[in-house]
Structures are given as structure tokens and as C-alpha cells.
Amino acid sequence: MPIKEHIAQAVKTAMLAKDNQTRDTLRLLQAAVKQREVDERIELDDAGVVAVLDKLVKQRKDSIAAFAQAGRQDLVEQEQAELAVLQTYLPERLSSEAVVAAVQAIVTELGAQGPGDMGKVMGAAKAQLAGKADMGQVSAAVKAALSR
Structure with missing residues (x-):
């Protein structure tokens, strides 16, 4: 199953489970994928979706570092939760x-x-x-x- 379809299924599952954190994070991911598709006028394949995922993961890691330095533990925890959800959809990395x-x-x-x-x-x-x-x-x- 393509990653985009898997994410769409996961959004539905999160909605039924009333898991707002997962639902909102996955909707953010879907929006980023759709934005890239619209901007470039293409249909993203799995590699393109992984590239968007990589970008969002990097943003979360940078935000965690910035919020930790600023002493905003509440925002650090939110970003870490989003990072955990996003990382589940990344393919296994090389050692x-x-x-x-x-x-x-x-x-x-x-x-x-x-x-x-x-x-x-x-x-x-x-x-x-x-x-x-x-x-x-x-x-x-x-x-x-x-x-x-």
C-alpha cells in the first residue's frame, strides 16, 4: 500500500479512536504533501512523500532544540509527540x-x-x-x- 493511502487510513483510525494528537499530526503531514503536489503540479510517489516526511521530521528536531533552549518544556513535549508520530511513517534507515x-x-x-x-x-x-x-x-x- 502506498504511504499516502496508509496515512489516510491512519487518519481515519485516529479519528475513530479520538486520538487528537495523531490525527492532527497526520493531517499536517497530508497538508504538506498536498501543498508540494500543488506547488510542483505533480503526484508524489512514495519517495516524494518520504522527502516531505524527512523535512517535517527535521523541522520538529530543530524546534525541539530551540524550545528546549528557550525553556519551553510544554512546546518541547508537543513537538516530541509529533516527531514520534511522523517517525512511524518513515521507512527503516540504513545503519x-x-x-x-x-x-x-x-x-x-x-x-x-x-x-x-x-x-x-x-x-x-x-x-x-x-x-x-x-x-x-x-x-x-x-x-x-x-x-x-
């Missing part, structure tokens, strides 16, 4: 070892050497690993691989 191995293979394939080739390697890594790995982790692995 850090698998990310390092994939990055090393890309570096070898491209013949990249030194930090000047980071853009070239990141472009290839993003095409290959988007939706499968945390891109922050990929970026750190690329920096480590190119600094040797």
Missing part, C-alpha cells in the same frame, strides 16, 4: 556502517579527493541515499571520507 560503506563506494566511483569534491559526492549520495538514510549522517560520512 551508520552501511552509510559509511555507501559513501566510500561513491567516493571511489567518482574518484573524489579532498574537500573540494564534496559537492560532487553529496549530489551523487543524495541521489542514491535520499529517503534511505539521514542526510546529516551522510554529510558527516562524506566529510570524513574526503578528509583522509
